Amino acid sequence: MAYNRKMTLDCNSNPNADCALEAALSIIGGKWKLKIYKALRNGGNVRFSSIHKSLLDISEKTLAAQLRELENDGIVTRTSYPEIPPRVEYTLTELGTQLEPVFESLNNWGKAYVGNRSAIEANEGFE
Template identity: 55%
Template sequence: MRKENSTNLENEVQINASCGMAYTLDLIGGRWKPTILWRLLNNGSLRYSKLRKSMPNISERILILQLRELENDGLVNRIIYPEVPPRVEYKLTELGLKLEPVLRLLSDWGETNRPTGG
C-alpha cells in the first residue's frame, strides 16, 4: 500500500501529468503488464485459464493484481459469462487497442536489440 501523501507519489503524479511517455510507461510498465497486453492484442480475448497457462512463471496472485490494475486503468475489459461454472474472459478495451502501435514498436525493438545467448 502506498502512502497517499508521500513525496514519491507527489513526484509521480507531477511527472505523469507533464510527460506523456512517463504516463504511458506508468500504465503499461512492469514485468508482466506488457506480456498480458501483448497476449490479449494477439489473441483478441482470452479466458483467464488460457492467459494463465500462456505465462507459466507468473503467480496467480500477481496475474490477478496486474489484470485488476489494467482494468482500473481502462485498458482491459473483464467479461463474466453467467454460466456454471462462471467463465471469465479478458480483452483489450478501445483504449487498450490504441496501444497496438506502441506495443508492436517495443516488441520489434526488443527482438532487434535483445542480446543473443552466447
C-alpha cells in the same frame, strides 16, 4: 520518496515535464503487463485460465492484480459470467488496441538491441 502510481497518472499534480511518458510507462511497465497484452492482442475474448497458461511463472494472484490495474486504466474489459464454474473473460478496449504500434515498436527495438548486443559480444571475443 515512495513510488505513487496515482500521482504519476495525474499530470495536474505532477508538473514534471515527462509526466505523459511516466504515465504511459506506469500503465504498461513492469514484468507482466506487456506479456498480458501479447496474450490479448489477437482480439476476441480470452479467458483468465488461457492467459494464465500462456504466461509461465505468474501466480493467479499476480495475474489478477495486473489485470485489475489494466482494467482500471481502461486497457482491458473484464466480463464475468454468472455460471458454475465461474467464467471470466478479458478483451482489449479501444484504448488498449491503440497500444499495438507501441508494442510493435518496442518489440522491433528489442530485436535490434538483442542483435546488436550479440554482434558486439561476438566482436569482443576477437580483440
